[in-house]
Amino acid sequence: MKRFANFSRTVSATPVRWQSITDPSQLSGIFARAANEGHTVRTLGAGHSFTPLVQTSGVLLDLDGFHGIEEVDALTHEVTFRAGTRLWQIPSLLKPYNLALANMGDIDQQSIAGAIATSTHGTGLAFTGFSGTVTGLRITLADGTQMRTSPTENAETFQAARVSLGALGVITHVRMRCVPDYTLHTAERVEGIDEISKNFIDLSKATDHLEFFWFSGTRKALVKANTRLPAGSSLDAPGKVSRWINDELLSNGALQAICSLGAFRPQLVPGLNRLATAMLSDREYTDQWNRVFTSPRRVRFTEMEYALPLENFDVAFTELRAYLEKARVPVVFPIEVRTAAADDTWLGTASGRESVYLAVHRYVRDVVPEYFPEVERILRRNGGRPHWGKEHSLGASQLSTLYPRFADFQAVRSTVDPQGLFLNEHLRHLLVEEV
Template sequence: MVGTRAGWTNWAGTAACRPAAIEVPTSEEEIVAAVRAAVAAGQRVKAVGSGHSFTDIACTDGRLLRLDGYDRVLAVDRERRLVTVQSGITIEKLSRALVDLGLALENLGDVGYQTVSGALATATHGTGERWRNLSSQVCGLRLVTAAGEVLECSPEHDPETFKAAQVSLGALGVISTLTLRCVPAFYLHSVQERRPVDELLERFDELCADHDHFEFFWWPHTPWAQAITSRRSPEPGPGKPRRGPGSYLTDVLLDNHAFGLVQQLARLNRGWIPSLAAFTARAMGRREIADHSHRVFLNQRLVRFAEMEYALPREHLVPALREVRSMIERTGLLISFPVEVRAVAADDIPLSPAYGRATGYIAVHVFHRFEHERYFREVEAIMTAHQGRPHWGKLHFQDAAGLRPRYPLWDRFLAVRDRLDPEGVFSNAYLDRVLGPPRAGGTTAVNRGSGRGSRADG
């Protein structure tokens, strides 16, 4: 145990809690012991990854298990391209280890700070209409349950638990180890350039189909977006390497410090935001890079922000984004951060926002010093009208009653949770809100209450 009543805050500063104790297990036995001790003491318990969720999903007033000392690669099966890892390993550390083995993760989001288990718990995704989210790359895991037992599951062994655990929100237990399906290491050739947002919207389907990965960042108050198109290849191809000379200038100074300065100027005078957006959009140059896949996928993010992201049926994406544009014009809201637009393939995981449908994602961001609730609520109303499902790790105002009809396999997930954790040992305020309280109400063995929660909680 490293401490009692020490505070914990997430990366964005949008969620904080004061756990009864913080522990840093370094083995599966220590995770089991921590869970058993928490249950014996009538406390709730929560594993935390890198705290990169914007919601209070990782908060607890019980025992917080930090997994940063539990982050090794345990086994590699090169022939079947499988890797087994301890759950606290970060995406970046795993990606670096894999490239040395001639392997890579199939697709990644835009940063690598998250732990693999945290990323899976919230259905973290990248972009590319042929690629599914990270949870879809798991093919086996070990779960420490509320009974203090270790349960092993895979598509062949206890598939019902496995499907639920692929996107678990941390509600089923502490994931101890994970086996992930990899692909041969590959390079990405990526082009970033300013393009009219109207053109990107009109040609969205074509651009998704023509590139392995396509996304864009639209600057509110301007007609411009930064489009990023990438192609996969076994060879490096044309373009500068990401970690080559000049990368500090573009990745750190321009993408982060100059962007941070723009946010500080916006803070001085909100009225400047449209001109700052126009200036930033104009300043975006063309950039071409080619490097190992993870080096291109993963960016540095030094400017803090709050974020909400919604998964929509793909065919709703373009109309929904147009409505967001109209809403910003109509309300006069001043938005200093770009809106990110991505596409991912459908999957078959009960609580994945991409369950059963080709998906378009729209993400809205607000500098962390600015209030986000009004903007996010306006956007959420549009997303709800388009059958949107919120990203579990990003801010939203939904509850179980509103979410249940959006997920065809909702009740099957809850049945697994009721079986594995009827008392809500792994629950917290966020899970009580989005999943509903546990079946047994959590009042007998486990104390209620779980942290102060996120400022955006509705």
């Protein structure tokens, strides 16, 4: 039987059936058969989540065959995508309409439905995550009903479905609010970690898109500031050789080498982090929005990320640095810090509050069992909410205290899927009960 493995190869499954969908009309029959056989149904996006969201011994659905644009509203800039559309496909799909996504993270392999289901986000205090831009959804429920949802049509289901982890049904169409096409000027600077961490929140308020990467145990960080420019602005993009050196050789080839060496000889990690920092350099260029936001990610890692209230950043980052300086965790991957605007989604990580995201990573061969749990304790006591697609240890009882509308979500879920057709063990732990 065909086997599933996620990007990091830390989650795998062998479903009883793996079914590719090219038309939503196929779903009702699949659901009925699965229910009759006592199987659950999970939907695969791109496999870029680090948690077992789609792990199943039942039926696994693949929507890659159902992609593209179905409708564009020229007045509102709302675009209806088929749910299997990958983020990397969207720029070329929107180009004929002179539109763009308002924001994007640094990975573009996810499906659009998977990205909204897990509250995926980019960076910038004027911009929400993907789910905050959703204005309508079509979802096929457990009984085969194809339901249209929006703020005015089946509104409760719409609010729950914008970040739903696939627990309500199978989303087949996503209507999102897009923006006029634009370009980005990026300035990457190597700065002292004391300076950027002290000024990060203020700088974030004055910069369209700001983030930084810091190798623990070093005194420098790479700061990336993106400024939005009108479409048609003069481009000054890196050449193929320059892009290959920075994105492939340095960001992937060299990172792979030092991660492999660090996993084999953990005592070398402090020196490897200093070497990685020494390889960082300043650069500026202007390019298409998607080419600036995204970078290839070929080194396999796993990740934990928490969203904190903006005002808690200074304390949380100070505590994180103190822990890392004391523990000297042998991890090469840098820590990433970003921000996002507040949104009104029920289970979005930035729901109701401007948020700063702290993400820690580890190479898949690193043996550091204490690293994520210790960092999680720091981020939790500073009001953090875990990214739904990244590693964390929380269950329903803890999550319910972080989201004011958590009980409302549970009520909608139990109404539209009373038999739990779309739940696996992990989702029961997150959304229903501790197991």
